Amino acid sequence: xxxxxxxxxxxxxxxxEAQGELYSLYASRLYALCYRxxxxxxxxxxxxxxxxxxxxxxxxxFSFTGEGSLYAWLRRLTVNVVIDRLRQLSKLRLxxxxxxxEPNISEPEEDDVDNIPAQVMLDMIAALPDxxxxxxxxxxxxxxxxxxxxxxxxxxxxxxASILAKARTQLKNAINEYxxxxxx
Amino acid sequence: xxxxxxxxxxxLDGYEMKLPxxxxxxxxxxxxTRERYARRRKNILSLAVGIPAALAILCAIFFFVYLLSx
Numbered sequence: 722x723x724x725x726x727x728x729x730x731x732x733x734x735x736x737x738e739a740q741g742e743l744y745s746l747y748a749s750r751l752y753a754l755c756y757r758x759x760x761x762x763x764x765x766x767x768x769x770x771x772x773x774x775x776x777x778x779x780x781x782x783f784s785f786t787g788e789g790s791l792y793a794w795l796r797r798l799t800v801n802v803v804i805d806r807l808r809q810l811s812k813l814r815l816x817x818x819x820x821x822x823e824p825n826i827s828e829p830e831e832d833d834v835d836n837i838p839a840q841v842m843l844d845m846i847a848a849l850p851d852x853x854x855x856x857x858x859x860x861x862x863x864x865x866x867x868x869x870x871x872x873x874x875x876x877x878x879x880x881x882a883s884i885l886a887k888a889r890t891q892l893k894n895a896i897n898e899y900x901x902x903x904x905x
Numbered sequence: 906x907x908x909x910x911x912x913x914x915x916x917l918d919g920y921e922m923k924l925p926x927x928x929x930x931x932x933x934x935x936x937x938t939r940e941r942y943a944r945r946r947k948n949i950l951s952l953a954v955g956i957p958a959a960l961a962i963l964c965a966i967f968f969f970v971y972l973l974s975x
Contacts, residue, residue, distance in 0.1 A: 744932065753922035766925060770932050774939055792919070834912040839920050842913060861910045862917055889910075896909075 725791045733780040740777050747792065748773065751799050753843065757858050758803045760847035768806060772799040800863055804873050807855060826893045833900055845895045853888035860885055 723731070723742065731739030751772060755765035776798055783794050834842075846854060855874060859865040860881070865873070867881040876884070925931075 744929070748928070748932075749921040749924050750919055752924055753917075753920045756922060757917065762925070766928065766931070770935050773932065774936055777936075828907060829909045831908050831912050834909050834916070839916050840922075842916060843920065843922075846913075846917075862914050889907075893909075 725788055726785045729780065729783055729785055729791055732777065733783070743777070744773060747795055750792070751795060754796060754799055754863075755803055757843060757846055757862070758800070758807070758855060760854065764806075768803050769799070771806075772802040775802060796863065800859065800865075801873075804855070807851065808874070826890055826897065829893060829896045829900070833896065837896065837899060841899065845892060845899070848895065849888055849891055853884055853891065856881055856884045857888040857892065 723739070728739055728743060728746075732743055748769060752765055752769045755768040755772070756762060759765050759768060772795070776795055779798075783791070785791070837845075846857065849857060852874070856870055859870045859873070860867065867878040867885075870876070870881045871878045874881075
């Protein structure tokens with residue numbers, strides 16, 4: 722198997738075989754990432770394809786900075802593709818804040834989280850409303866700052882923090898309910 | 906970030922989901938369609954620039970010949 726650097730070099734040169742290898746290596750990871758944002762398998766597949774095509778077309782903008790930098794670049798590019806699509810579909814319009822959510826829900830234990838299958842956790846995140854899901858994913862999993870999020874989806878930094886708090890509460894609720902239901 | 910969120914991040918960052926059957930065919934079809942579209946667009950652009958440019962050159966030649974014949 723090729724190293725990341727070699728793979729990137731060949732993809733930059735437009736090598737079809739290397740592009741196939743790139744797809745085999747990263748498609749299922751990027752598919753899960755897209756699903757985390759759009760909560761629909763067909764849309765996630767479409768977006769993953771768009772992101773892969775965009776990556777293959779814009780490899781010249783990638784610079785290798787060490788192991789893992791290729792996936793980091795692909796992830797960033799995919800998140801941008803997803804955010805653009807969500808914006809086009811006007812799915813990032815703010816909804817009125819939900820006042821029915823209980824503010825003080827206990828924090829789940831780390832072990833509790835470890836006991837939840839990853840796919841179930843992914844579905845819990847997918848079940849969040851569009852804006853909350855987007856902010857939670859960007860901030861907590863993909864490492865964007867509130868400043869980046871605010872610029873990407875057209876809200877204020879304070880708004881981003883407030884939406885994140887709501888997403889956290891809703892997710893904690895879903896985790897606690899799941900643990901209660903499964904008796905863990 | 907809180908600890909339970911760190912765990913979620915650890916579990917989901919890089920998590921792989923099984924791709925639908927025939928995903929690769931769907932991808933290759935889509936890529937081929939994009940490439941065809943891009944080629945056609947490039948051809949149309951070349952024609953859109955090339956034809957007026959050729960006409961302009963011809964007009965300039967005719968005008969030059971006309972000026973010489975006077």
